[in-house]
Each structure stands twice: as C-alpha cells, then as structure tokens.
Amino acid sequence: MKIANRFGLAAAALAGFVAPLTVVGVEPASAYPSNCGAWVTSTGWPGGGFTGLCQTGSGQFRVVGVCKSLNPWSTGRWVYGPWVSIGSTSFVRCNLTELPQAYPFTQAR
Numbered sequence: 001m002k003i004a005n006r007f008g009l010a011a012a013a014l015a016g017f018v019a020p021l022t023v024v025g026v027e028p029a030s031a032y033p034s035n036c037g038a039w040v041t042s043t044g045w046p047g048g049g050f051t052g053l054c055q056t057g058s059g060q061f062r063v064v065g066v067c068k069s070l071n072p073w074s075t076g077r078w079v080y081g082p083w084v085s086i087g088s089t090s091f092v093r094c095n096l097t098e099l100p101q102a103y104p105f106t107q108a109r
Contacts, residue, residue, distance in 0.1 A: 036055070063105075066079070
C-alpha cells in the first residue's frame with residue numbers, strides 16, 4: 001500500500017508540474033503566403049505572361065511560369081516575376097516571340 005501511495009503522490013506532483021506548461025488554444029503563426037493563385041495572362045498572342053496573387057499569410061511570393069518560343073523545335077524557358085508582399089500581384093511577361101504555357105504557380109519565401 002505504501003508503494004502505491006508513493007507512486008500516486010509522484011504522479012500527482014508530476015501532473016501538477018506539467019499541467020501549467022501546457023498551452024491550449026494557440027495556433028501556429030502563418031509564416032508563408034497562403035490562399036494563392038496564378039494564371040496565364042493574355043494567352044493566344046505572343047508576348048503574354050503570368051500573374052500571381054496571394055491574399056493571406058506573411059512573407060513574400062512571386063509568380064513562376066514557362067514561356068515557349070514560336071519556333072516549334074525550341075524548348076520553353078522558366079520566367080520569374082518580382083518578389084512582392086501579400087495582397088500585391090506578381091507579373092512576368094514572355095518575349096514577343098514567345099507564348100505563355102499553362103500551369104503557372106507561386107513560389108514563397
């Protein structure tokens with residue numbers, strides 16, 4: 001019986017020590033941009049581009065896309081918009097001899 005009481009007291013003391021250290025209801029900070037979207041701007045004619053927008057979170061982001069030359073044998077090239085803050089738009093244009101390809105995305109930092 002004495003051993004059980006000692007373990008019970010030790011458990012109660014440990015619970016009393018640990019319980020005040022527990023934080024309830026605290027959410028982690030949003031360290032990255034969120035609620036983002038990116039789309040092709042002015043598709044169908046050379047010189048189009050990409051636009052990206054992030055509406056919530058913190059930090060910066062930019063739009064990333066691929067521009068493909070009108071030359072059918074060429075490969076596409078990656079293009080990167082400027083780093084901007086939340087709520088701003090990041091835009092990058094293809095050259096006049098290129099078309100924007102589908103599936104742009106936003107990159108966070």
